[in-house]
Each structure stands twice: as structure tokens, then as C-alpha cells.
Amino acid sequence: MSNGPLAAGVLPLLPLRSAVLFPGVSMPIDLARPASVEAVRRATHHGHRDELHNLVIVAVQRDPMNDQPGFEDLHPIATATRIVQVLRGLPGRMTVIVRGLERVRLDGLERVEGCDLVRYQRAAVSPGGSAMLTALAGVLRDLVKRHESLLPASRASQQRQESVQEALDERDAARVGDLVANLVEFETLDRVALLQQLDGGERLRKLVELLAQRCNELEVKRDIDRSVREHLSRHEQEAVLRHKLRAIQAELGDDDPDSWLDELAERLDQKILPEQAQLAVDRELARLERMNPQSSEAVISRTYCEWFADLPWLIPERRVDDPGLDVNLEDARARLEADHHGLDKVKKRVLEYLAVRRLAPNQRGPLLCFAGPPGVGKTTLAQSIAATLGREFVRFSLGGVRDDAEIRGHRRTYVGALPGRLIQAMKKAGTHNPVILLDELDKLSGADLRGDPASALLEALDPEQNDAFEDHYLNVPYDFSQVIFICTANEVGAIPAVLRDRLEFIYLSGYTLEEKLQIARKHLLPKELRDNGLLPALVDASPAAPGSLRDQRARNTSLLVAMRREGDDPVPGAIEPGVEISDAVLELLATEYTRESGVRNLQRRLAALLRDVAMQKAEADLESFSKPAVLEVEDVGRILGPPRYREELMASGPRVGVCTGLGWTPTGGRLLFVEVTIVAGTGKLRLTGRLGDVMKESAQAALSLIRSQAERLGVGHVAFDKRDVHVHLPSGAVPKDGPSAGIALTTALLSALGGRSVRHDIAMTGEVTLRGHVLAIGGVREKVLAAHRAGITDVILPARNRKDEPDIPAAALADLRLHFVSHVDEVLALALCEVPARASA
Structure with missing residues (x-):
């Protein structure tokens, strides 16, 4: 063919975008560009006896997106091709089947009457050493057999088997390389490089390298697929079987077992969720669709998604009007009066709180805590606030909570995990702005090995950070910023300090x-x-x-x-x-x-x-x-049955060595009877009645005060070193402590030592010093109410506690006479009778 038409000449051009045609290989080409259609028409226009009949040049473009490639846009080595068949389709389109003849080198390009013509000459192909080519061809045939054995069975076809057999039977080493290059699915750039390579030996070496790499990739893929099939879990096999079962049930007209999943997805679609919550739900639903509905993992995922569907979510850009803005203070005042008797100062503070919520609804108000003994109306006050604001009311008790997971929830890795109590309260409320009452805050347990529930609660209660509270179960931020939290407690001192610092206490004392x-x-x-x-x-x-x-x-x-x-x-x-x-x-x-x-x-x-x-x-x-x-x-x-509490009523008459004191307890005030008796001894002081260290020290201070001023107080004749003093406070099973019994202890001691009786209708409370000064104490209101309940007519209080007089109910003040003293001498003048006591009947 050295002198044939393929030695050099001009032929029409068929540019290919990404396909590569090798010599000796047939392939179909779809033509849509007018220049390509015209090139086929020109090539087939020659007569059958013309040597140029049905001959075209097929070249590969450098840029597949170029619709009109120039000479520089074509790879220099192309393939001289014969058109075997022309299949005409829609107007302007056709399909041709071509067969590559040999490699040619392009010398130029010109456009004539809408057709691209190229000048070419036969490429100078270097055959290389015949022995080396034969050896490389043998290696290539072995690699082809290995490659075909690694292909999946779905790739096998009669046409492919014939192509493989043709490559194995071919004895021309160069032709074997072109057949294999067309047979194996190499990358387009690798195919172009093989076409451009004119050295036969180098072309076969490159082909052996590419085919070996391809075989290694198929082996790795086969091993991975085999490992996956071998380790396919029983759960996944059941999922496949159940999928088939669902298909069978659908054919039989049975109910869809996945209807619950569709209902859950529909509920979630109707919810407007924050971005992070929406991503978590979408991810969980995608996992749930691939699970066996009866498996434990599916139950956990279903419960998780149902929590998202049940919870009320607050979207910042979709805030709704707060019903608390329309609160009528007159209605609120009337409602408080109807629900609660007395508690005027508390009602005033609640109305102030409601007024501020009305005028500044977006301001995060104080965190209220109602403190007081049981049964004084703390919970019903919180209910009144919720009813006044028109909000849902939810209460849960913190008594005995020891684990911070009770507040933050359990992580989903645990069996039976649930969200914390705060999230559960929001689900119960069904709205994003309820009033949540945290009852018995002082009963919250402290930090231990299970965590610190007080610190976990702090994040939800703190207005500065509760807009992104993260529950361990949900694992997405939840907004509590619109929730009104109200706390209750009996003992303020028992509340953890980290919470006490952020609370505003409203104290509710006892009733008259x-x-x-x-x-x-x-x-x-x-x-x-x-x-x-x-x-x-x-x-x-x-x-x-x-x-x-x-x-x-x-x-x-x-x-x-x-x-x-x-x-x-x-x-x-x-x-x-x-x-x-x-x-x-x-x-x-x-x-x-x-x-x-x-x-x-x-x-x-x-x-x-x-x-x-x-x-x-x-x-x-x-x-x-x-x-x-x-x-x-x-x-x-x-x-x-018989009455139970007669023992704390006022004594029947004056007695020597018996004085009525006043004490404070978490349930209110109570009377403390101080009894003193003098016996022969060595000057010892004996204290009984389960007294605390502070009260014991108060008794010692009172005795030291009397001994230091014995002559002035009228007991100078007493031989203290030959007398033992026994101080007892009844109700020995009840612990008692505090300094406020100081003046009562002093009065009872002086009464016993001097033989003067103490008035039975007078009660007292106050701390005493070694110099006889009376210091201020706490719990005045509760103590005065206790005296009033017991029938006491006079109460002695420290002068520094005169500021507490407005807190005492008017009904109690009407029946009592309050005496404010600053020195123990004033106490003795009021409490001791002028004459020695007589034997009482």
C-alpha cells in the first residue's frame, strides 16, 4: 500500500469528541454536526471503482466541547477509515459504521463547501524488535484472559467473546495491541496516548502496564465484594426478605406494613423545625427506611423521630404573639384575691412581675422562687400566674433527683433512654411558652459520681444561655427562652449555691x-x-x-x-x-x-x-x-380522737426556772420551753434536749453573764461552785440549734438561781452577749405567729428587729404586745415576777 491512496492525500474529516478508533476495529458513530454529515456524503459520492470511495479520516478532538475544531484542536495522529454502512435517521442526523485501516499523520485542514478536508500522509510506524514484540504480545494475551475472568458475569456477551477470541487468535503483535486497546475499558486519555504512540514496542509495553493495573483494580473490587457478601448480616438479609414480602403483600392487596413510617414522615413534614433539628430528623428517617421495622434499632429510631414530632419547636423568625401581652392587671388582682387569702406582699410582687411582662415582653425577667413552709400556697401561686398569662402550666418535682441525666436526658446508646424532665415537660405542655414549675428545688441532690443535677439545671434556667439548651437524647439545641420558670423551696439554704445566686426569692410565711x-x-x-x-x-x-x-x-x-x-x-x-x-x-x-x-x-x-x-x-x-x-x-x-398539740400552748401560770422561747423551723415557728433546775454539785453545766453546738454555746454564755454580774442581778448569794445547773428543752427527739434562745436561757437561769418566777404569758427570742446586749435574729414573722397561735400576749424581740414589724400580720399585732429590747436588763424587767413563785395548782 506504499503507493495506494492511503500513502498521502486529502480526505474528508470526521472529528470525534471522546471516542477513539484503532486500526482494525469497527465501531458505530452518531453524526449530528453538519460538517460531519457533509463529509460522509462527499466520501460516499465517489464511484465504487474510485480508490477514495468511502474513505474518511477519523481524528480525536483535544476539547470535546468544541463544535468546530480547527487543525490545532486535533491530535496529530488519526486513523484512516472506511465507511462500511450508512444508517440515515432524522433529517440532519445519521449513524455510520466505520472500520479503522491504519494510522496517518495530519498535515493540514481546509473547509470546502461546508466540509472539512484534511491533508495527511501515512504515519511512520516503528515495528521494534520482533522477539520483544512477540513476548509482549504473549504477556498481553495472558492479561486479557485474566481480565476477562475478573469481569462479572453480567458483562459477558456473545459479541464480547468473539472480540476476545479474535484478539487471542491474532498473530500480528501490533494488531493484537490495537484489538486489546479497544476491548478493555481504559480512560479516554490512555486510549488517545496509545493511538498516538507510533513505536510498536513502546505501545505494547504501555498497554501491558495499563492492563495489569486494570486487572489489579478488578481483583481488589472482587475481594471487597466477596467480603461484603460473606459478612452480610442476618439483619440485612431479613431486610431483603421483608422487602420481598412487602412486594408480595402489595400484589395481594394487603395493608402496607410501612404505613406507620409514612404517617411519621407526614407528621414531621407538617412540623416547622429549626435547621439542626431538621437535619437530624432527615438523617434518622433515611436510616429508618433501610431498617427492619421489627428490629430494636428501628424502634429506637422511631421513638427518636416521634419525640421530634411531638415537641413544640420555636422558630426565631416565626415567633407568635405572646398572650401575656394582653394581661389585665385588675383581672389578675381579682384572680389572686379569689385564689389566695392574705399574702399581700407576695401578691404585690406577683402583680409587679406581670406588669413588667406586659410592658417588656421581650425582656428576660427574673427567675422567681417561692420560698416558705409546706401548705402556704406556693404551687397555687404559680398556677395563678399561668392562668393570668393564659399559658399552659406544667409541674414536676425535683425532690430526690440525683442524676444529671434526669435533667439533660440519657444518650441514645442506653437501653430505654429518654429525654430529660424539661423536654418531657415541654411535650406535656404542647406549646413553646408554658409556665413550668420546678417544685422542691431545695430537695435537689448535690454533685456525686452520677453528676451534678444543679449544674445541668442551670443551663435551662439561666436566661442568657437557655435559648440553646442541648438535651443528650435529642442531641440538638432546644429553645427555652420563651418559657417562664418558677421554683419553689422550703429551705433557701439547702438550694445549691450555683442556683441560689440566680434566683429572686419571694418568701411566703405561715398564716395566722x-x-x-x-x-x-x-x-x-x-x-x-x-x-x-x-x-x-x-x-x-x-x-x-x-x-x-x-x-x-x-x-x-x-x-x-x-x-x-x-x-x-x-x-x-x-x-x-x-x-x-x-x-x-x-x-x-x-x-x-x-x-x-x-x-x-x-x-x-x-x-x-x-x-x-x-x-x-x-x-x-x-x-x-x-x-x-x-x-x-x-x-x-x-x-x-383526742387533740394532738396541746403541749405547745401557753403555760398555765408563772413558774420558777421555766421560760418560753421562740424557735423557727422549715414548717413555721414554734414555742421552745426552757427548763432549768439547780442541784447540789461542783459547778457543772449540763445541757439536754438534743441541742446543737450553737445553742450549747448560748447557754454557756448566758451562765457566764449571770456569774459575772451576780451581785447586780441579785444572785450573789449563790455558791456556783457547789451547784450544778441542768438546762433542758423538752421534745428531746427534735434537734434544736441557733443563737436566738440566748435571752430565754438567761431568763430561765436567773429565775432558777434567784427563785423568781417567769411570766407564762410572755415569749421571747434574741441572741445575748457576755456584756448583756441583745442582738438581732431571723424568722421574726414565723416566731410571732407561733406565739399568737399559742395564746401568748407579750413577745420580747431585739430592738434591731423593729424593721420586721411591718411583716407581721395585723391580726396578730392586734392581739399581741411587742417589746423591743437592746439589753438583757430590759428582758428581765419584763419577764420576771416581783415576788417568788408559789406552788402552782
Whole structure:
């Protein structure tokens, strides 16, 4: 062919974007460019006897995106090609089947009548050493057999087997290289490099290298696939089987077992979630779709997604109006008055809080903590705030919480993991801005091996950081910034310091006897009458109480209207209560059957009385059921037994060595009787009654004060070194401590040593120094109320506690005389009688 048409000449050009045509190989080419279609038409226009008939030059473009390549845009080595068949399709498009003949080198390009013509000459191919080519061809055939054995069975076809066999049977080394280069799926750049290589030996070496690399890749892929198949878990096999089962059930028309997944996805689609929460849900749903629905992992993922669907989420750019902005302070004041008797200072502070929330809704207000003894209305105050603001109310107790996971939640790696109590409270509330009451904050356990729940709670309560609280279970930030947190506690000192620093305390002290009687009459009695079925008409007409404060208030109002009050005119159409209780019975319950600052035990005793009446009515006929029963004072002892708290009432008369002190407890104030007796001995001081170190030191200081001023105090005749002093405080099982019994100890000691009696109608509290000064103490309100309950008429207080007088209820001040003293001499002048005590009857 050295003198044939392929030695040199001009032929039409078919540029290819990415395909490569090797000599000796046939392939189809789809033509869409007008120049290419015209090149085929020109090549087939020659007569069959013309040597140039059906001949074209196929070259590879450097840039596949170039629609009109120039000479510089073509690789210099191309393939002289014969057109075997032309298949015409849509206008302007056709498919040709061509077969490569040999390599040619391009010398130039010109465009004639819409067709690209190239000048070419036969490429000078270097055959290389025949022995080396034969050896490389043999290696290449072995690699082809290895390559075909590594291919998956899906790749096998009759046409490919024929192409492989053709390459194996070929004896021309150069032709073997072109056949293999076309057979194996090399990268386009590698194919172009093989076409451009004119040295036969180098071309075969490059081909051996590429084919060996390709075989290694297939071997690694085969090993990985085999390892995956061998280690396919039982769970995944079941997933495949269940997928087939679902397909069978769908064909049979059975219910879709994945309907719950679709419902869950639909619920989540209807939720507007923050960005991080949405990403977590999408990721979990994608995992859930690939799981076996009956597996434990699927149950965990399903529960996790359901929490996201159930929780209320706050989107910063979609904030809704706060219903607290429309709060009416007059309505709030009336509501507080209806729900709570007394507590004027507390109500004032709550109204101030509501007013600030109305005027500055976006300001993060203080964190309120209602502190006081049990039963004084801390929880109901929080309910009133929620009802006034029109918000949902959720309460949970922190008593006994030892693990910070109770606050932050458990991580999902644990069996039975759940979110913390705060997230659970938000789910229960169903809104992003509820009022959450953290009850019994002082019962929160301290830090130990299980963590520090107080520190975990701090992140949620601190207004500066609770907009991104991260629960361990959810593992995404949750916004608590719109939640109003209110805390309650009995002892402020027991609250962890890290929380105490961020709380504003509102102290609720105990009630006076008059306040207790009013609360029992207006609030406790109507509720217990209804709960015990003693107002049958109202019970039948009212629905079951859902627990909201608004519904309870409506019921109480109806009950108050229906009840007949002493001295009031009957209300037309009012319903007769099933029992009548006089104020004398309520006073007896409050004084001799309960001894507390609140009214919780009073409510229990009242309920016990009404249960007895309910039992009698249930056993009687219908006629007697309609008649109201009357509870008298005599009935109280029959139903409740003998009184329980008579020992703390005022003493019957003046006594030597007995003084009435006042103490403070978490449940309110109480009387402390100090008893002193003098016996022969060696000057020792004996203290009993389970006294703490501070109270023991107060007794020692009082005795030292008396001994140092014995002559002035009238006990100079006492031989202290021959007398032992025994100080005892009754109720020995109850621990007692503190310095406030100092003046009571001094008075009792001086009374016993001097033989002068102490007034039984006077109580005192105050710390005493060695110089006789009386220092300030705490708990004045509770102590004065305790004295008032016990029937005391005079109370001695330190002069520095005069500032606490406004906190004392007016009802107590009306019955008491307060004496403010600064020195122990004033105490003795008020408490000691002028004449020696006589034997009391």
C-alpha cells in the first residue's frame, strides 16, 4: 500500500469528541454536526471503482466541547477509515459504521463547501524488535484472559467473546495491541496516548502496564465484594426478605406494613423545625427506611423521630404573639384575691412581675422562687400566674433527683433512654411558652459520681444561655427562652449555691389563726364538700375536673354562692350543703389538731370529718340525705380522737426556772420551753434536749453573764461552785440549734438561781452577749405567729428587729404586745415576777 491512496492525500474529516478508533476495529458513530454529515456524503459520492470511495479520516478532538475544531484542536495522529454502512435517521442526523485501516499523520485542514478536508500522509510506524514484540504480545494475551475472568458475569456477551477470541487468535503483535486497546475499558486519555504512540514496542509495553493495573483494580473490587457478601448480616438479609414480602403483600392487596413510617414522615413534614433539628430528623428517617421495622434499632429510631414530632419547636423568625401581652392587671388582682387569702406582699410582687411582662415582653425577667413552709400556697401561686398569662402550666418535682441525666436526658446508646424532665415537660405542655414549675428545688441532690443535677439545671434556667439548651437524647439545641420558670423551696439554704445566686426569692410565711379560718371557710370547705359528695346537685352538674386552675376557680365560685354563710341571707335558688360546720369546729381543728404554718394538714382533718358525715348519709335513707348534717365541737373528738398539740400552748401560770422561747423551723415557728433546775454539785453545766453546738454555746454564755454580774442581778448569794445547773428543752427527739434562745436561757437561769418566777404569758427570742446586749435574729414573722397561735400576749424581740414589724400580720399585732429590747436588763424587767413563785395548782 506504499503507493495506494492511503500513502498521502486529502480526505474528508470526521472529528470525534471522546471516542477513539484503532486500526482494525469497527465501531458505530452518531453524526449530528453538519460538517460531519457533509463529509460522509462527499466520501460516499465517489464511484465504487474510485480508490477514495468511502474513505474518511477519523481524528480525536483535544476539547470535546468544541463544535468546530480547527487543525490545532486535533491530535496529530488519526486513523484512516472506511465507511462500511450508512444508517440515515432524522433529517440532519445519521449513524455510520466505520472500520479503522491504519494510522496517518495530519498535515493540514481546509473547509470546502461546508466540509472539512484534511491533508495527511501515512504515519511512520516503528515495528521494534520482533522477539520483544512477540513476548509482549504473549504477556498481553495472558492479561486479557485474566481480565476477562475478573469481569462479572453480567458483562459477558456473545459479541464480547468473539472480540476476545479474535484478539487471542491474532498473530500480528501490533494488531493484537490495537484489538486489546479497544476491548478493555481504559480512560479516554490512555486510549488517545496509545493511538498516538507510533513505536510498536513502546505501545505494547504501555498497554501491558495499563492492563495489569486494570486487572489489579478488578481483583481488589472482587475481594471487597466477596467480603461484603460473606459478612452480610442476618439483619440485612431479613431486610431483603421483608422487602420481598412487602412486594408480595402489595400484589395481594394487603395493608402496607410501612404505613406507620409514612404517617411519621407526614407528621414531621407538617412540623416547622429549626435547621439542626431538621437535619437530624432527615438523617434518622433515611436510616429508618433501610431498617427492619421489627428490629430494636428501628424502634429506637422511631421513638427518636416521634419525640421530634411531638415537641413544640420555636422558630426565631416565626415567633407568635405572646398572650401575656394582653394581661389585665385588675383581672389578675381579682384572680389572686379569689385564689389566695392574705399574702399581700407576695401578691404585690406577683402583680409587679406581670406588669413588667406586659410592658417588656421581650425582656428576660427574673427567675422567681417561692420560698416558705409546706401548705402556704406556693404551687397555687404559680398556677395563678399561668392562668393570668393564659399559658399552659406544667409541674414536676425535683425532690430526690440525683442524676444529671434526669435533667439533660440519657444518650441514645442506653437501653430505654429518654429525654430529660424539661423536654418531657415541654411535650406535656404542647406549646413553646408554658409556665413550668420546678417544685422542691431545695430537695435537689448535690454533685456525686452520677453528676451534678444543679449544674445541668442551670443551663435551662439561666436566661442568657437557655435559648440553646442541648438535651443528650435529642442531641440538638432546644429553645427555652420563651418559657417562664418558677421554683419553689422550703429551705433557701439547702438550694445549691450555683442556683441560689440566680434566683429572686419571694418568701411566703405561715398564716395566722384568723387567716386559716378564712381559708378553711372560703376554699377548703367548698372543695372538700364537693370531693366527698356532700353537694350532690353540683357534683352531677359539673364535669370531672381536668386540673386547670381556671376550672377549679369556677367550681369554687359556684360552691361559695351555693353555701349558706352564717349571718347571710339565703341566696335564691342556692343549693344546701350536705353539712354545716361552725367556726368553733374550724378553730379547734386549726389549734389543737394541726400545728403548721400552712393549711395542708387542716385540709386533711377537715376531709376526715366530712368523710364520716358522708358515710353516715350513705347508710341512711334518701330523706335524711337531703337534710344537712351539723358538726359540733363534741363530734370532732369522736371522729378524730383526742387533740394532738396541746403541749405547745401557753403555760398555765408563772413558774420558777421555766421560760418560753421562740424557735423557727422549715414548717413555721414554734414555742421552745426552757427548763432549768439547780442541784447540789461542783459547778457543772449540763445541757439536754438534743441541742446543737450553737445553742450549747448560748447557754454557756448566758451562765457566764449571770456569774459575772451576780451581785447586780441579785444572785450573789449563790455558791456556783457547789451547784450544778441542768438546762433542758423538752421534745428531746427534735434537734434544736441557733443563737436566738440566748435571752430565754438567761431568763430561765436567773429565775432558777434567784427563785423568781417567769411570766407564762410572755415569749421571747434574741441572741445575748457576755456584756448583756441583745442582738438581732431571723424568722421574726414565723416566731410571732407561733406565739399568737399559742395564746401568748407579750413577745420580747431585739430592738434591731423593729424593721420586721411591718411583716407581721395585723391580726396578730392586734392581739399581741411587742417589746423591743437592746439589753438583757430590759428582758428581765419584763419577764420576771416581783415576788417568788408559789406552788402552782
